[in-house]
Amino acid sequence: MRYFLLVFGFFITTLALSAQTDADPALWSHEVKKISDTEYELVFKGKIMDGWHVYSQYTAEGGSLPSEFTFEKAGEDYELIGKASESETIKEYSDIFEVEETFFKKEAIFTQKIKLINPAIRQISVNLFYQICKEVCIPKDVLFQISLDGNAFAETKKELDERSLALGESLRVELKNKSLLNQGGLGGADGKSNLWMIFGLGFLGGLIALLTPCVFPMIPLTVSFFTKQSQQKSKGIANAVLYGFFIVLIYFLLSLPFHVFNSVDSQVLNTIATNIWLNVFFFVIFVVFAFSFFGYYELTLPSSWANKMDSASSKVGGGLGIFFMALTLAIVSFSCTGPILGGLLGSTTLADGDVATNLTVGMVGFGLALALPFALFALFPAWLNSLPKSGGWMTTVKVVLGFLELALAFKFLSNADLVGNWGIFKREIFLGIWIVLFVLMTLYLFGLFRFPHDGPKQKLSATRKMFGLFGLAFSVYLVLGIFNLIPLKLLSGFPPPDFYSVSQTESDCPLGLDCFKDFDEGVAYAKEVNKPILLDFTGWACVNCRKMEENVWSHSSIYPLLKDEYVLISLYVDDRKELPDSEKFDFQYDSGRIKTIETIGQKWGTFQTINFNAASQPYYVLLSPNLEILNDAVQYVDVETYEKWLRSGLEKHQLSMNK
Template sequence: MRLLISILFLLIGNIFSTYGQLDENPATWSHEVNKVSDLEYELIFKGKIAEGWHVYSQYTAEGGSLPSEFTFEKAGEDYVLIGKTTESETIKEYSDIFEVEETFFKKEAIFTQKIKLLNPDVNQITVNLFYQICQEVCIPMDEFFQISLDGSAFVATEKEIDENSLALGSSLKLDLKNTELLAQNELGNSSKSSNLWMIFGLGFLGGLIALLTPCVFPMIPLTVSFFTKKSKKRAKGIMDAVLYGFFIVLIYFLLSLPFHLFDSVDSQILNTIATNIWLNVFFFVIFVFFAFSFFGYYELTLPSSWANKMDEASFKVGGGLGIFFMALTLAIVSFSCTGPILGGLLGSTTLAEGNVAINLSAGMVGFGLALALPFTLFALFPAWLNSLPKSGGWMTTVKVVLGFLELALAFKFLSNADLVGNWGLLKREIFLGIWILLFVLLALYLFGVFRFPHDDPKQKLSPTRKIVGLVSLAFSVYLILGLSGKVNLRLLSGFPPPDFYTVQQTDSDCPLGLDCFKDFDEGVAYAKAENKPILLDFTGWACVNCRKMEENVWSQASIYQMLKEEYVLISLYVDDRKELPVDQQFDFKYDSGRVKTIETIGQKWGTFQTINFNAASQPYYVLLSPNLEVLSEAVQYVDAEVYEEWLKSGLNNYELSMNQ
C-alpha cells in the first residue's frame, strides 16, 4: 500500500507541469546577539513561517529534502564556532517519497550558534542561510544576516560576484513598459473547476474499467446476494448494500486524505516530475512492471494476512463497522487489478491545474464511486443480476488490454526523459513506431494469434473481442497515417514528441514548422528589424499543455497565419538541461541577496521568467513590442477562440502604440 500511495503521490505531479504566480517569501527572518563574555557571543536566528509552509531542519535525514545550511563567513579566521548550531522544536514525519524520516519547522524556526572571537577587534560578521520554503512548491532561498556584535550600524559588504556574472545577470533584467497589464492575468485561469471534473471523470472511467477485471467483477453478484439474503427485510439488505458502496467511496477518498495534511512532504517533486529525467525513467520501469503483471507473468498483491484480518473483523464487529471492514477487504484483495489502473490513470492526467490533494481526492472519489455503483444498483434491482455476463476468460482479456495500455503510457515517461535530457533516442517517428507495434500486437492478441500464460487455450473469440481488436488495428492505421503526415494526430497532442523532434532533417526545429528564436536577444533584434510584435513563449520539452496548445490551438489556420506572418516567435525552454558554454555560466544575485548559479539553458530562461514576469508556469505567453512594451495580459492554457482574440488584441495595441 505504501508503494501505491508513493506512486500516486508522485504521478499526480504530472498534472502540475505548470504552477502559477510566485508570491513574496512566506518566511521573514530576524537575528539577535547575546554577549556571553568579552570574546564569546550567542547568535540567534529567528524565522516566522507563513501558515501552511514549512522549512527543513539542518539535520533532516540524508536522501530526503534539502536541509537548511548556515555559512559563517570568515569562520576560522576572525572567530570560531563553539559546538553545532542548535534548533528549536521540530516536527518529524516519514516521507513515502524518499523513504526517510524528515525533520522540519512549522510556524517558527529558531537557530542558535555560539562563537568565540579570535580577533578582539572584530565587531561585524556575515552569515548566509540556505533553506527550502515549501508548500505546493519548494522554493530554494538564501538569507543574508549582517550582524553587528557591538550594536553599531552594519557596514554592508556585497558578496563578491565577478564582472562576467554581473554583466550576464544584468542582461536578464528587462526594462518592461506597461507591466500593470501583467497583473490582469485572468485568461487561462478559469478552467480549474473543469479540470477537477475532468480528473473526477477519468477516475470514474478507471473505476468502470476495474469493474471488468477478475479481481472485482466476480465479487458483485456474491456481495449483493449476501446483503439481500442475510437480511429478513429487503429494505435492510438494500440499506446495507448502499452503506457498503458508500464505504468503498470513503476508503478511496481516505487514501488521498493524508495529502491534505502532509505539508511536510517535499512538493517540489510534484512540480518537477515532468522535467526530472531519472524520475521519468523510474516511472517507465514501474509501468513496464505493471504491464507484465497484467500479462500474467506475476501478480501484484498486498499481504494476504491484511485481507484475512479485515474479513475476520467484518464478522466479529458486525453492523455498520462490519460493513466498512468488508469494503476494506474488497479494496485489499482487488489491489492487483486496481493498483496499476489507479497509477496509470492518475499518471496520465497531465492537464489539470490546482491543489495536489484536491485533484487527487477528485480522482479517488470518481474511482471509488464507479466501483461502488454496481453493488448499490444491483441491490436495488436484483433482477438485473441475471443480465450480468458470467465470469470467465474475457476478464483475463481485459487485463491484457490494460497491460498494453500501461506499456504505451510507460513510453510516454521515457519520452519525457529523452526530451529533457536531449538524448535523441525516442524521436517522434520512433515513439509512434513503438505505439504502432504495441497496438498491432494488441490486435493480434485479440484475434487469437498468440496467448499469454494465464489465457485459456480453448478460449473463443467473442464479438466484443473482435470489435476491440478492430479498434486497436484502426488506431494503428491512424498512427501510421499520422507518422506519414497524411493526418494530424490532434487526438494525441501532448503525448508523442513534438513534430519538430524528428529523425528527418527539417528546416525548422520550432513547433509546426514556424520560424522561431530560442534566444531572447536574437528574437528582439529581429523584431526591431522587421518592425513586428513579439510572442514570448515560455515552454518546456516535457510540458504536455505546451504541446496541446501548439498542436490544437496554434495549428488553427487563422492563428497559424498570425504567428507566421504577424509575430516574431521567441520560444524559451525552461526545462532544457543542456549546459551553457562555460563563458556564459554565471552567478545571478537577486535583490534579496540570494545568489543562484546559472549553468543550464533552462536555468537561465526559468530565472529570466521569474524576475521579469514573477511567474513560473508553462505554457506562459506574453505579447511585447520590440521596445519591450507589454501589449496585453499574459495568458496560459486557453482555447483557440480566446487565444485568437488575445493575439488580435495584441496586434491592435501594437498598431496604436506605433501611431502615438
C-alpha cells in the same frame, strides 16, 4: 513482486522530499530605517504570487495559523516598541473553520519599531513563520539577518562573485506597462472543466477495474452477504450503501499523501513531468504493470494485510466492521486495481493544474465507479441476474489494459528523451512503437496469439471482434499520421512535437516557424525588423504546450500571424541541457535565497518567475521591441480567443509606432 508498492511509495516519497522548486510563492525582503541613535524601524515586505495569500498576525483564532515573528535576544539587546503594524489586509469568512480570517494578497508589509538596550549591537536576527495558501496551505520559515548599518540583503549580495552578480542582473528586464499582465486574470484553461475531465478518467478507470477478475466476482457475493445477513431489507441496503461510501473514502484517503508532498514543495508533483530519471523510473513501473496484466506474474500486497483487515471486520462489527471489509476489498483487488491507479497517477501528472488536486478528484471518481454497483445491486437485487458470468472475457480485459499500460510507459520514456535532449525517441520512432503495440493488441483480440493465463481457446465473441476492429482502425490512424497523411489531432500533446522528427532538418521550432531560443537574441532581431514579440514560455514535456501548437497555432487564422507578424521567442523551462561553464552562475532572489543556475531550463524558469511572477506553461506574453507589454498574458485558450489576443497586440504595437 509482493512488496512492490511499498518500494514504489518509498521512492516517490524520497524524491518528493528532496525536490527543489524554482520559485517560492512569496519572496521576502526587508529594510531598516533609522529613527534616532537608539531607535530603528524594521520593515518586512513579501511579494505574493497571484492566487496565493498569506495570513495576518491577527487572524482569528480557530482558523488558519497566523504569521508570527520571533525576535532573537529581544529584551536583552533591544526591546520592541509596541506591536508590529501591517499593510492593508482582506477579511473573509471561512466555511471550513467558521471564523472570519484576515490575510494578505499580492503584498504583505510588516513594520516593527525597536529600541536598543545595548548600543553596541549592530546585527539582529528575526524569524518569520507564516502560512501561504492556495489549494493547500504551506507552512514557511524565513530567517532575516538584519544589519543596523545597512541592508543585510546588500551585504549578502556582495558575497557573490562579480560574474554571478552581472549574469544575475542580466536576467532582470525592465518591462513597461507590467500591470497589464494581471488585468482580467490569465486566459487559461477552465479549471473546473479540467477537473471534470480528470474525474471522468478516474470514473472510467473504476468501471474498467470492475470488469477484472479481482473485483467482478466480488459484486454478487458482497451484495448477497449484506442483503441476507440483515433481518430487515432496509438495514441490508443501508449497509451496502455504507460499504460503497467507505470504498470511495479509502481511495480518497490514498490521495492525501500527495497533498503532503505539495506542502513540502508546491511544485513537487509537477516535477514528474520534467525529471529525467523519474520519468525513466515510471517507464519501468508501467512495463512491470503491463507484464503483470499479461499474466507472467502477479502483483500483490502482503497477504497478512488482507487477513488482518478481514479479522478486524469480523471482530468489531457495525459501521467500523464494514469499513474494514471495504479496506479488505481494496487490498485483495490490488493486483488488478494497482496498475489502473498507476495509470491514473500518470495521467494526472500530464494534465493541467495542481497535480495533487487532480489526483484526489481522479481517485474519488475511481472509488465512486467501484462503489456504485454494490449500492445499486443492493437497492435492485433482481439486477444481479442480468450480470454476465465470470470467465475468460475478464482475462481479455486485463491483456488489453496491459497494452495500454505499455503505451503510457513509452510516453514517460519519451518525456525523458525530450527533456534530456537524447534524440532517440523522435516522433516517428514513438509512433512506430505505438503502431506495433496496437497491432499486437489487435492480433491478440482476433485470437492469433495467446498469453500464459489465457484459458482454453474458444470462439471469438462479437464484443471482442468489435474491439479488435477498433484496435485495427486506431493502428491505421497512427500509420497515416506517421506519414503525415492526416494530422493526429486526437493525440495532440502525447507524441513528441512535429519538429522533433527524424525527417525535420530545417527548423527545430514548432510547425517549422522561425523562432529564437534566447531572449536577448530574439529582442535584438525584433528591434531590427520592428515587429512585436510573442514570448512563449514552454516545456519539452508540456502536454498543453503541444496541444496549443498543434491545434491552435496550426489554424489557418493563427499561423500566418505567427509566421509573418511576430518574432517568436520560445524559452524551454524544463531543458536539462547544461549551460557552458562561463554562463553558469548563482542567482539571488530578493528574499536572499540563492539558486544555482546550471541548465538552460533553470535559467529560463527563473527568468519567467522574477519578471512575470509566473511559473506555469504554456505562458504567452506579447511585447514590443522596446519591452512594452502589449496585452494581458494568456495560457491554454481556444483559437478564437488566441486570434483576438494576437490581433489586439498588433494593433497596440501599430498605435505605439504612430505616436
